[in-house]
Amino acid sequence: MTQRRDALKWGAVLPTSVALSGWLTQEAHAFEKNAFEAKTWTDALKALGVSAPMDSKELVLNCPDIAENGAVVPIAASCATPGVKKILFFVEKNPSPLVAIFNVSEDILANFSTRTKMSQTSDVMALALMQDGRALMSRKEIKVTLGGCGG
Amino acid sequence: MSDPMRIRAQSSAGQTTVRVLMSHEMETGLRKDAAGKTVPAWHIQDVVASLNGKQVFSAEWGTAVSKNPYLQFIIKGGKAGDKVSVTWKDTKGEQRTDEVTVN
Numbered sequence A: 001m002t003q004r005r006d007a008l009k010w011g012a013v014l015p016t017s018v019a020l021s022g023w024l025t026q027e028a029h030a031f032e033k034n035a036f037e038a039k040t041w042t043d044a045l046k047a048l049g050v051s052a053p054m055d056s057k058e059l060v061l062n063c064p065d066i067a068e069n070g071a072v073v074p075i076a077a078s079c080a081t082p083g084v085k086k087i088l089f090f091v092e093k094n095p096s097p098l099v100a101i102f103n104v105s106e107d108i109l110a111n112f113s114t115r116t117k118m119s120q121t122s123d124v125m126a127l128a129l130m131q132d133g134r135a136l137m138s139r140k141e142i143k144v145t146l147g148g149c150g151g
Numbered sequence B: 001m002s003d004p005m006r007i008r009a010q011s012s013a014g015q016t017t018v019r020v021l022m023s024h025e026m027e028t029g030l031r032k033d034a035a036g037k038t039v040p041a042w043h044i045q046d047v048v049a050s051l052n053g054k055q056v057f058s059a060e061w062g063t064a065v066s067k068n069p070y071l072q073f074i075i076k077g078g079k080a081g082d083k084v085s086v087t088w089k090d091t092k093g094e095q096r097t098d099e100v101t102v103n
Helices: A002-029 A033-037 A041-048
Strands: A059-062 A073-079 A084-091 A098-104 A108-116 A122-130 A135-144 B006-012 B015-021 B044-051 B054-061 B070-076 B083-090 B095-101
Touching (some): A033 A041, A041 A084, A073 A084, A073 A135, A098 A108, A108 B054, B044 B070
Antiparallel strands (some): A073 A108, A084 A122, A098 B054, A108 B070, A122 A135, B006 B015, B015 B070, B044 B054, B083 B095
């Protein structure tokens, strides 16, 4: 009688814990589809659960004032303040503004460079999401002489 | 099979700067080909990198990252002889890993 009760108890616990760990694993690896497909950068922020980004000199955005070729615009951001979780790049006027999400592990600096496509002259924003919940921002306008989204 | 990534990993002053040039079309899904048909979106979506087998870097990319993507990041520590490995996965499920020795 006791054995059956125990079997039933374990029967309930095991599938639940397996299901839960599966869900957790999926969450950690889920691609931020909604954020990347958002049509405005504010919608992308909402999809990421980010609110109230504030301009900050702690986050340094390096990019040119003018991009000859909108298909290949170098952008870089760095933040020396400890506690950065992610750095994000947006091109405000792109059809889908979110460009990239960089995760900052304890083994790397919050310092990334890449190249983005810009469809037209637009502000480019870098955001640093901090462990304490703050969202730091730095933005610059980049003039584009030849748009780069293939349109 | 895609072309290999070009990776440079240079160690100096207690950190290792990794520069990667990947080979990928990074189609936005907005371009039309010569026949007027829209070329479907196809882009690198996930990038991870490891130092001596331990993952140190991960990123998610959308369609706006330029064709033949360039990436630079900086690892705390690392020294000549260490191994840096970079892997990308794209929206078609293709993936590629290349490895380099830090100098």
